[in-house]
Amino acid sequence: MDLAKEVAAKSLSDPVVLALPRGGVPVAAEIAKELKAPLDLVMVRKIGVPWQPELAAAAVIDGKDPQIVVNEEVCGLANVSRTYIEEAAKREFEEIARRRKLYLKDHPHCEIQGHSVIVVDDGIATGTTVRAVLKALRRKKPKSILLAVPVAPIEAVEALRGEVDDIVCLSTPAPFYGIGLHYADFHQVPDEEVIKTLEQAREVMEAEKPEKPEDVEQLDKPK
Numbered sequence: 001m002d003l004a005k006e007v008a009a010k011s012l013s014d015p016v017v018l019a020l021p022r023g024g025v026p027v028a029a030e031i032a033k034e035l036k037a038p039l040d041l042v043m044v045r046k047i048g049v050p051w052q053p054e055l056a057a058a059a060v061i062d063g064k065d066p067q068i069v070v071n072e073e074v075c076g077l078a079n080v081s082r083t084y085i086e087e088a089a090k091r092e093f094e095e096i097a098r099r100r101k102l103y104l105k106d107h108p109h110c111e112i113q114g115h116s117v118i119v120v121d122d123g124i125a126t127g128t129t130v131r132a133v134l135k136a137l138r139r140k141k142p143k144s145i146l147l148a149v150p151v152a153p154i155e156a157v158e159a160l161r162g163e164v165d166d167i168v169c170l171s172t173p174a175p176f177y178g179i180g181l182h183y184a185d186f187h188q189v190p191d192e193e194v195i196k197t198l199e200q201a202r203e204v205m206e207a208e209k210p211e212k213p214e215d216v217e218q219l220d221k222p223k
Contacts, residue, residue, distance in 0.1 A: 004034035012116035022189040028120035039201035040110040045092035056128035069132035112140040123179030124152035134163040
């Protein structure tokens with residue numbers, strides 16, 4: 001996958017790959033595999049314009065300090081009220097809680113502080129969702145934040161540069177009509193695929209762990 005190789009070329013130290021579920025998970029898994037880095041989720045949900053759900057009016061991100069990031073320009077143009085945002089946010093926080101329990105079970109989140117964080121999604125439209133994630137991650141004091149996406153409008157990429165240390169975006173088509181148009185397969189990623197992908201990533205990381213000294217000693221002992 002070209003995106004994974006582009007990210008690998010950055011030679012980041014102590015990388016952690018964070019996917020935006022659900023669409024970002026398959027993309028992030030390829031990057032984590034290439035880097036031999038842990039894969040985790042950042043739990044965020046988009047609040048779409050009522051008649052155009054793919055257009056983000058705001059986004060919510062869960063954690064110790066839940067956040068709502070509003071795209072004031074979109075809300076103004078689409079006449080989206082603060083009441084609508086707040087009511088939608090309650091529903092999205094409930095969905096985040098459901099997904100966290102379903103996807104992560106008892107597995108703890110990866111450590112962020114001091115690590116090179118790679119935030120991955122399947123693409124960017126307005127950038128509202130990603131911006132919410134980046135603002136929340138900065139509070140965790142990572143060594144650096146790199147945003148990696150296959151496709152995005154150039155305006156969104158430029159607007160996000162101030163939120164990250166680096167961006168890898170393979171394609172910035174103009175005019176930009178939507179993320180799905182740039183995929184041969186843009187299926188809705190089901191929960192089962194997310195769970196399986198995370199399990200496989202954990203298995204890979206477990207296999208990459210160096211042998212413990214006591215394990216080596218056991219192998220060296222004569223039988």
